[in-house]
Amino acid sequence: MWIRTLTLSLALGTGLVAGPALAGLHAPEEAIETSTAEVILPRSLGGALLTKPCAVCQPITVRLESDTRLLIGEQEVSLAEFNQFLSSGGPYGLTIFYDKKSFVMNRIAVSAQFRRK
Numbered sequence: 001m002w003i004r005t006l007t008l009s010l011a012l013g014t015g016l017v018a019g020p021a022l023a024g025l026h027a028p029e030e031a032i033e034t035s036t037a038e039v040i041l042p043r044s045l046g047g048a049l050l051t052k053p054c055a056v057c058q059p060i061t062v063r064l065e066s067d068t069r070l071l072i073g074e075q076e077v078s079l080a081e082f083n084q085f086l087s088s089g090g091p092y093g094l095t096i097f098y099d100k101k102s103f104v105m106n107r108i109a110v111s112a113q114f115r116r117k
Contacts, residue, residue, distance in 0.1 A: 028100060031095055031097050032053050034094050034095075038091075041086070045065060048061045071107060072113075073111070077114060092110045093112075095109045096108050
């Protein structure tokens, strides 16, 4: 009987201690899943994109900065390569990850295969 009481006490104590620690682990970024047919991405650094994260959400503006990672498939590319690839075809699936506080795009991922020439 005392083992069950001890186990229950430890479980409750762990929950009380871990609760505040886990509260600070909220993701610092959000993601918008869309298509290149649905948005016009900025073509230069400092450019912005006005979009709605969901159908009932308020519009937000996210910015493209020099530290934004640009991915085509799993390949990281330069802004010039990214723009050239998008202008050569599509539409492609697109995920935009942005910082919830600064509204700066952390990375833009295009669902496609990229081959450097």
